[in-house]
Amino acid sequence: MPPPRLTRAEQQAQTRERLLAAAERVVARCGYGGASIDLISAEAGYSKGAVYSNFESKEAVFLELLRRHMEKNITELAALMDLGADSISAALSGWLEAMAANDDCTMLAVELQLHAKRNPAFAGRYYALQRQSTLTLAGLIERYFIASGAHLPMDAIDLADAVTAISHGLALQRPDAAPGQPSEAGKVIDALLKGFTTRAAVS
Amino acid sequence: MPPPRLTRAEQQAQTRERLLAAAERVVARCGYGGASIDLISAEAGYSKGAVYSNFESKEAVFLELLRRHMEKNITELAALMDLGADSISAALSGWLEAMAANDDCTMLAVELQLHAKRNPAFAGRYYALQRQSTLTLAGLIERYFIASGAHLPMDAIDLADAVTAISHGLALQRPDAAPGQPSEAGKVIDALLKGFTTRAAVS
Amino acid sequence: MPPPRLTRAEQQAQTRERLLAAAERVVARCGYGGASIDLISAEAGYSKGAVYSNFESKEAVFLELLRRHMEKNITELAALMDLGADSISAALSGWLEAMAANDDCTMLAVELQLHAKRNPAFAGRYYALQRQSTLTLAGLIERYFIASGAHLPMDAIDLADAVTAISHGLALQRPDAAPGQPSEAGKVIDALLKGFTTRAAVS
Amino acid sequence: MPPPRLTRAEQQAQTRERLLAAAERVVARCGYGGASIDLISAEAGYSKGAVYSNFESKEAVFLELLRRHMEKNITELAALMDLGADSISAALSGWLEAMAANDDCTMLAVELQLHAKRNPAFAGRYYALQRQSTLTLAGLIERYFIASGAHLPMDAIDLADAVTAISHGLALQRPDAAPGQPSEAGKVIDALLKGFTTRAAVS
DNA sequence: TATGAATGAGCCTTCATTCAT
DNA sequence: AATGAATGAAGGCTCATTCAT
Numbered sequence: 001m002p003p004p005r006l007t008r009a010e011q012q013a014q015t016r017e018r019l020l021a022a023a024e025r026v027v028a029r030c031g032y033g034g035a036s037i038d039l040i041s042a043e044a045g046y047s048k049g050a051v052y053s054n055f056e057s058k059e060a061v062f063l064e065l066l067r068r069h070m071e072k073n074i075t076e077l078a079a080l081m082d083l084g085a086d087s088i089s090a091a092l093s094g095w096l097e098a099m100a101a102n103d104d105c106t107m108l109a110v111e112l113q114l115h116a117k118r119n120p121a122f123a124g125r126y127y128a129l130q131r132q133s134t135l136t137l138a139g140l141i142e143r144y145f146i147a148s149g150a151h152l153p154m155d156a157i158d159l160a161d162a163v164t165a166i167s168h169g170l171a172l173q174r175p176d177a178a179p180g181q182p183s184e185a186g187k188v189i190d191a192l193l194k195g196f197t198t199r200a201a202v203s
Numbered sequence: 204m205p206p207p208r209l210t211r212a213e214q215q216a217q218t219r220e221r222l223l224a225a226a227e228r229v230v231a232r233c234g235y236g237g238a239s240i241d242l243i244s245a246e247a248g249y250s251k252g253a254v255y256s257n258f259e260s261k262e263a264v265f266l267e268l269l270r271r272h273m274e275k276n277i278t279e280l281a282a283l284m285d286l287g288a289d290s291i292s293a294a295l296s297g298w299l300e301a302m303a304a305n306d307d308c309t310m311l312a313v314e315l316q317l318h319a320k321r322n323p324a325f326a327g328r329y330y331a332l333q334r335q336s337t338l339t340l341a342g343l344i345e346r347y348f349i350a351s352g353a354h355l356p357m358d359a360i361d362l363a364d365a366v367t368a369i370s371h372g373l374a375l376q377r378p379d380a381a382p383g384q385p386s387e388a389g390k391v392i393d394a395l396l397k398g399f400t401t402r403a404a405v406s
Numbered sequence: 407m408p409p410p411r412l413t414r415a416e417q418q419a420q421t422r423e424r425l426l427a428a429a430e431r432v433v434a435r436c437g438y439g440g441a442s443i444d445l446i447s448a449e450a451g452y453s454k455g456a457v458y459s460n461f462e463s464k465e466a467v468f469l470e471l472l473r474r475h476m477e478k479n480i481t482e483l484a485a486l487m488d489l490g491a492d493s494i495s496a497a498l499s500g501w502l503e504a505m506a507a508n509d510d511c512t513m514l515a516v517e518l519q520l521h522a523k524r525n526p527a528f529a530g531r532y533y534a535l536q537r538q539s540t541l542t543l544a545g546l547i548e549r550y551f552i553a554s555g556a557h558l559p560m561d562a563i564d565l566a567d568a569v570t571a572i573s574h575g576l577a578l579q580r581p582d583a584a585p586g587q588p589s590e591a592g593k594v595i596d597a598l599l600k601g602f603t604t605r606a607a608v609s
Numbered sequence: 610m611p612p613p614r615l616t617r618a619e620q621q622a623q624t625r626e627r628l629l630a631a632a633e634r635v636v637a638r639c640g641y642g643g644a645s646i647d648l649i650s651a652e653a654g655y656s657k658g659a660v661y662s663n664f665e666s667k668e669a670v671f672l673e674l675l676r677r678h679m680e681k682n683i684t685e686l687a688a689l690m691d692l693g694a695d696s697i698s699a700a701l702s703g704w705l706e707a708m709a710a711n712d713d714c715t716m717l718a719v720e721l722q723l724h725a726k727r728n729p730a731f732a733g734r735y736y737a738l739q740r741q742s743t744l745t746l747a748g749l750i751e752r753y754f755i756a757s758g759a760h761l762p763m764d765a766i767d768l769a770d771a772v773t774a775i776s777h778g779l780a781l782q783r784p785d786a787a788p789g790q791p792s793e794a795g796k797v798i799d800a801l802l803k804g805f806t807t808r809a810a811v812s
Numbered sequence: 813t814a815t816g817a818a819t820g821a822g823c824c825t826t827c828a829t830t831c832a833t
Numbered sequence: 834a835a836t837g838a839a840t841g842a843a844g845g846c847t848c849a850t851t852c853a854t
Contacts, residue, residue, distance in 0.1 A: 435727075436727065437642075437723060437727060438642075439640070439641070439642030440642075440727070513726070516719075516723070516781060517723075519781040519782055520640060520719070520720075520723075520781065522784075523716075523781070523784070523785060524639065524640055524643065529784060533784060536782070559800065559801070559804040560797065560800050560801075560804075564793065564797055564800075567779060567782060567783075567797070568775055568778075568779070568797050568801070570778065570782060571774065571775045571777070571778025571779040571781070571782055571794075572771055572774045572775050572778055573774075573778070574774070574777070574778040574781060574782070575771075575773065575774025575775055575776070575777040575778035575781075576770060576771070576774040578719060578722045578723065578726070578774070578777060578778075579722060579739070579770060579773060579774055579777070581725075581726070581732060581736055582726060590767065591774075594763065594767050594770070594771050597762060597763045597767075598762070598763075598771065598801070601762035601763070601805060602804060602805075
């Protein structure tokens with residue numbers, strides 16, 4: 001008899017993964033408040049109890065979701081840091097556009113930010129993760145400006161915050177984009193950054 | 204017998220007003236989900252029933268809140284349009300900074316945007332009002348650039364959206380500022396706009 | 407049109423009373439742990455929410471139940487205090503027997519004591535009420551001994567505690583008595599007290 | 610290969626023993642309702658499944674616990690019966706005091722009695738065992754009175770029940786004693802018995 | 813008009829129990 | 834024999850809404 005496809009640990013990991021993926025979809029669709037454990041477990045095809053077999057609490061689900069998103073962001077950005085000066089500009093533009101195009105991801109971030117603002121316990125962990133992400137982006141932006149021969153119009157961290165803020169703010173402010181039709185957020189952000197660097201280079 | 208201070212209609216209008224003001228405070232403080240009818244009516248000094256005597260439903264309260272919010276923004280911006288070219292720059296900066304400093308107002312806008320994204324009925328009215336607000340701000344920004352002798356780095360409407368987006372995004376992204384210590388959103392936005400206009404003027 | 411039978415306040419009082427009566431029956435039947443809000447409200451003929459319209463929490467229901475029982479006990483015992491020395495002995499015997507015969511009431515007391523042992527918040531209020539009841543009973547027992555010409559075999563408060571303890575302990579230890587067939591607890595307690603007083607008088 | 614330290618059967622017996630000991634501690638600490646399978650198995654150092662490998666159900670655990678508890682009482686009391694008349698008084702006092710001092714054991718008995726009152730299946734076995742225990746104690750008390758030269762103030766069985774009842778009732782009625790500071794239950798019971806015997810002896 | 817008791821649906825969480833490993 | 838992921842039935846509690854007053 002062949003061994004089973006999945007060991008026990010792998011099975012649980014699969015369940016966890018499915019629950020997290022379901023949570024992500026549900027939060028994006030219904031908001032943090034609307035994302036009930038019932039909805040999430042049903043979306044994943046499990047019973048409510050399965051969530052509590054895999055996570056400490058509802059909040060822990062979202063915290064883990066957040067951790068992964070941040071981690072992914074940071075890893076991706078860090079990879080861009082290794083690029084040469086000539087390709088960094090296009091790479092950053094591409095990344096920002098991809099990020100802005102992923103509405104679900106942005107809405108998740110917004111919902112978690114909102115939750116952090118009202119929930120001190122959550123906030124502690126949230127801001128720690130956010131800080132890492134911001135610092136990485138700030139470093140990248142700095143390199144981007146150096147590569148462009150322009151000088152930063154303001155503190156790199158403030159600029160990184162601003163870039164993230166625009167991305168989130170634009171996602172909030174527009175009706176859900178029809179699928180396939182990417183939001184304009186990426187273009188706008190890109191235009192802003194390009195505006196600074198090209199002008200500065202000219203002067 | 205002297206006439207009562209307030210007619211019946213005036214009394215009801217007063218109740219309505221107080222309930223709306225209370226709802227605004229509660230949404231900003233507790234979020235849309237946390238703003239229960241009980242909380243709102245208590246904040247206004249009434250009982251739950253008063254809300255249902257004055258509004259169709261909980262959602263109707265927020266719809267009215269939104270309407271007034273947008274109306275106020277548009278009126279204020281329109282007033283700035285009448286200013287002369289020499290004072291428009293300072294006026295716009297001032298308005299943006301005041302807006303950014305008012306965290307409650309920003310959080311209310313974010314909560315309403317979020318609600319609009321999930322609620323088609325709400326969304327219909329919301330986006331109509333938002334469009335008006337954006338157009339007004341875009342017109343103002345155009346005048347601002349003209350007055351500065353700079354040319355617009357992108358479509359004025361996109362720039363107006365971006366300005367609003369930064370304001371909302373930054374408010375979301377930072378822990379609640381200590382009262383009295385203004386958020387940096389105003390400064391950042393101002394720096395961005397100034398960056399464009401002054402550099403462009405130099406070149 | 408004749409006025410309604412019950413004013414609003416009276417209606418609510420009626421609901422409260424019915425809920426408390428239901429809670430009493432359910433606790434006696436199912437224990438504190440088994441007395442769910444669902445069971446209690448159904449037993450009273452209301453919805454679950456009715457309990458929360460009338461009480462702060464589940465615990466508050468039982469605390470109020472306890473308060474009333476203690477109050478009744480104290481009032482009844484205090485009334486006995488006013489009796490002359492010649493009738494106090496029979497009166498106390500009668501009261502103890504009546505108390506012991508009321509199994510529901512005893513089981514309620516036991517359940518609440520148990521809950522108090524595990525729940526500090528509840529314990530605080532519980533022991534305060536219990537102390538009053540004990541002191542009243544101790545006073546009565548003292549008079550009872552004086553009236554009998556016997557001297558107390560131990561501290562009156564310890565004796566009062568012991569009398570209550572026997573009543574509770576015997577109720578716990580026996581299968582539910584068939585209705586109508588009174589438990590022997592009353593007789594046993596009476597025999598113990600009589601044993602002390604008559605012997606002491608003889609010696 | 611040397612034989613394993615424990616045969617399979619011995620291993621299982623050990624697991625069973627550890628689970629029962631853990632259950633006893635947990636019930637005393639958290640009550641019957643609070644003694645979850647998770648808590649018990651963790652306290653024993655096993656997982657939930659171990660309980661179901663060794664017992665039919667949660668209730669079966671407590672049934673076995675009860676059986677051992679009663680068996681131990683009866684054995685200990687029976688041992689005292691073999692003592693001579695001169696030492697029986699001190700021995701019984703000592704046993705009662707030890708019993709009363711062991712709050713955990715008393716609380717376990719109370720919890721089991723409570724459970725028996727609501728559960729016919731459990732009750733059947735419980736009352737059979739309790740009867741044996743009572744009869745043994747009654748016999749001992751009779752000898753105690755005879756040894757003291759006093760006559761019984763009431764039926765020996767009723768007195769045995771009363772003694773147990775006081776012990777349980779007092780344990781319930783007082784806040785948890787600080788460890789090391791013995792409860793007064795032992796003293797009170799002793800005083801009651803001594804009161805009867807010494808007075809009776811004098812008269 | 814405003815009140816607030818009562819409803820009923822829904823939420824987060826706990827837990828005895830099952831069963832594949 | 835022991836594990837522990839998953840289930841499913843409760844349980845305590847919240848809240849928008851209704852309606853008699």
